[in-house]
Amino acid sequence: MKNLINKEALYLYNRGRYYHSYNILGAHRMKHNGKLGVRFTVWAPYAKMVSVVSEFNNWNECVMENLGDSGVWGCFIEGLDEEVKYKYKILTQENQYKYKADPYSFFSELRPQTASIVYNLDHYKWHDAKWLEHRKNINIFERPINIYEMHFGSWKRKKDGEIYTYRELADLVIGYVKEMGYTHIELLPIMEHPFDGSWGYQITGFYSTTSRYGTPKDFMYFVDQCHQSGIGVILDWVPGHFCMDEHGLCEFDGENIYGCIGHKHWGTMNFDFSKTEVHSYLISNAVFWFDKFHVDGLRIDGVSSMLYLDYGYEDKNLAPRNKFGGNSNLDAITFMKKLNEIIFKYYPFALMIAEESSSWPLVTKPQYMDGLGYNFKWDMGWMNDTLRYMQLDPFFRKYNHNLITFSMSYAFAENFILSLSHDEVVHGKKSLVDKMPGDYWSKFANYRVLIAYMIFHPGKKLLFMGSEIAQFIEWREYSELDWMLLEYDMHKKFQLYVKDINHYYLNENALWEIDYDWSGFQWIDADNRDQSIFIFKRVGKKGEDFNVIILNFTPVYYKNFRLGVPAKGIYRTVFNSDEEKYGGSDTTITKTMKAKEVAWHNQPYSVELTVPPLSSLVIKLSKRKLAIPK
Structure with a gap:
């Protein structure tokens, strides 16, 4: 066994400094003295004796050798092939036997069986070289x-x-x-x-x-x-x-x-x-x-x-x-x-x-x-x-306004x-x-606003499966998701909503290029607690790449709502959660609006638009006439 284990690797393993220990411990099929077989090694420092028992030898013992003061035991079994089941039989200091699965096993028996299985991981032919090269060359913080x-x-x-x-x-x-x-x-x-x-x-x-x-x-x-x-x-x-x-x-x-x-x-x-x-x-x-x-x-x-x-x-x-x-x-x-x-x-x-x-x-x-x-x-x-x-009745949200604004006090x-x-x-x-x-x-309307708030808020995103189809019952690990809900109109429309807002996120660099710095976010109105409307701006690396987001957390419809904007020009509504195709009320909204030199919300210009109930809107500058003030 001494020739089968790298002494330096074993030394580093004992000292917590060997970071590929799966190469020296566990079961590895290899050639030794011209013979093919499997090398078994396991760390069991307090054991009096350790053996390999496997289906190869009808679960009889193959006694392992104690490799010095490392606490590691090892043996080589000739003729042993892949996918053989095995366990370690360990004699404790109290003279009791324990049958243990290999801590470094690469494959295991199907539950409720518990044996380990000899398995070689190196024979798979990968086809992802393009992806591996791609991920080395991107700044993940500035990507969606x-x-x-x-x-x-x-x-x-x-x-x-x-x-x-x-x-x-x-x-x-x-x-x-x-x-x-x-x-x-x-x-x-x-x-x-x-x-x-x-x-x-x-x-x-x-x-x-x-x-x-x-x-x-x-x-x-x-x-x-x-x-x-x-x-x-x-x-x-x-x-x-x-x-x-x-x-x-x-x-x-x-x-x-x-x-x-x-x-x-x-x-x-x-x-x-x-x-x-x-x-x-x-x-x-x-x-x-x-x-x-x-x-x-x-x-x-x-x-x-x-x-x-x-x-x-x-x-x-x-x-x-x-x-x-x-x-x-x-x-x-x-x-x-x-x-x-x-x-x-x-x-x-x-x-x-x-x-x-x-x-x-x-x-x-x-x-x-x-x-x-x-x-x-x-x-x-x-x-x-x-x-x-979100679980509050919209009437009471104005008394809990800080639950939304507080996250921006520590977002970065x-x-x-x-x-x-x-x-x-x-x-x-x-x-x-x-x-x-x-x-x-x-x-559903509240849920659409929740998803929009997550997508437009600084930070990367995660959603659990089933949430994209608005599953009504809790997740159960023993049963599949309720895919039959997609036969119902509102669930199908909600799935489309999640799909569309996800793709909008992917295509808008202003929503992910500067996720971890104030330069990527600006409150336009964080203080409108009476109407429970929040307005903010997300900005890309180029200052002219910005989205203005309006979130209405109440079921109240607002016509001729004045909104401050940072630049002069023509604005258009590019995303609206209240559309009929998403299950919304399909309120007639202002699709294009011209910014006027009327200061509002601490912005030099403003527009007027319709804000639907329980909705999220995104407007963008489509024709910039003046530079954004610094």
């Missing part, structure tokens, strides 16, 4: 990002209720996502997990694409097809905790070598970030998905649960403290900074998105500024305030993604359309 978040098993199902495979979904999903105007697909975790109801967030196989939908190469095909169609792929990734199933990481060799204190909310184990081997394991895992599967980004789940030692504790006094007496997890902070440093070193184009729900500062700032080093963060504050506002503190995710349409929270107040028509 509109993410379609989805769960593989419940997007659509076969007539008999069975789930589609990775390859089948590639043929069904990608064309739809492209047509709807999305730039990326974000997948709820596709790493192996035992329980469907966890949605993939309680993982046993961090290196294994779940066998529910096919093989790892089938998933490679899905990513490949996305890239060939110009769609990026983001994976939800869960480095904070792991599930406690017997075959997983929990008490792997009789001791908690991977994790520590159980998670209060989720019934899982937290990763122990004080262990250097855990750093090697998790950072290598992040690298793995970029390296082997060509993914474009990771959405890091539950960042807040990693940052705070007292996360989930009802009585904070019972929580552990760090060496300075504070509640921040210093080891987790070190881990995250190192994670982002390494990922951006190898993959500068990567999207590293933090799901961080607190007010922790500098999440998307670099390490030299004492930041965590992510490049994007979900804007949970915007989401909570916005949904709270981080690089935000505005997310209306799966978390907002489960656990009794209602679907997005069902959160909206009023009768049937009003619910």
Whole structure:
């Protein structure tokens, strides 16, 4: 075994500085002394003995060798081929046997079976070279990002209720996502997990694409097809905790070598970030998905649960403290900074998105500024305030005006993604359309304004599947979306609305070129609480590239509404959520208007227009006669 393991790599692995540990640990088919077989290596530092048991030898033991003081055990089995099932049989210090799946397994048995499977990831022939070259040469901050978040098993199902495979979904999903105007697909975790109801967030196989939908190469095909169609792929990734199933990481060799204190909310184990081997394991895992599967980004789940030692504790006094007496997890902070440093070193184009729900500062700032080093963060504050506002009866919105304006007080503190995710349409929270107040028509009208507000507000965008067809019931992981709703007029029109506003977003550089600086946004009227109308301007790199957005959050119709504009000329209405084709009231609006030298809203010029009820309007300058005042 000594000739099979790179000593330097093993040394770095033990010290938390080897970031391709999947190349030395796990099961790898190779040639040794002229013989083909499989090398098995596993980290089990407290084990008294470790063996490989597999179907190849009728589940008899092949005893592994202890490789010095590294805590790693290894063996080579001649004649072993691909797709053989195996487990590690571990004798603990208490003389008890544990049968464990391989922490570095690339493929696993279909649930409820739990064996690992020998699998070679290097034989897939990729066809996405054009995409890989493209993503290296763009500034993602100055490009449109509109993410379609989805769960593989419940997007659509076969007539008999069975789930589609990775390859089948590639043929069904990608064309739809492209047509709807999305730039990326974000997948709820596709790493192996035992329980469907966890949605993939309680993982046993961090290196294994779940066998529910096919093989790892089938998933490679899905990513490949996305890239060939110009769609990026983001994976939800869960480095904070792991599930406690017997075959997983929990008490792997009789001791908690991977994790520590159980998670209060989720019934899982937290990763122990004080262990250097855990750093090697998790950072290598992040690298793995970029390296082997060509993914474009990771959405890091539950960042807040990693940052705070007292996360989930009802009585904070019972929580552990760090060496300075504070509640921040210093080891987790070190881990995250190192994670982002390494990922951006190898993959500068990567999207590293933090799901961080607190007010922790500098999440998307670099390490030299004492930041965590992510490049994007979900804007949970915007989401909570916005949904709270939208659920109010329009009559009461004027008393809660600040729920809309407050987001702009911190909009550029981080690089935000505005997310209306799966978390907002489960656990009794209602679907997005069902959160909206009023009768049937009003619910859809309010929902159209909500979507417009997200699209036109600074920041990148994310919407969970089913929300684009205004699904009325909450998301269910065990059943497909209610696609039959598209047989009903309002749902079909709402889908068209989402498609059109998405494509409008893609085609308007003013809506995404300057997402993270005040120069890309200007309030025209933020103070009209009595009418609950908000007016602002989005600006591109060229000052003359601007959109004026009017959002009316009440069911009141306004004729001859005066609106301040920044330049003289002819303006035209280029987007109107109230059109009949979208299910609106089809109020006759002012399609073109000439700016007059009447100062209004602190602007040098103004126009008059009709503002429909519960609507969003966009007007643009079509013939510029005077330069925009500086």
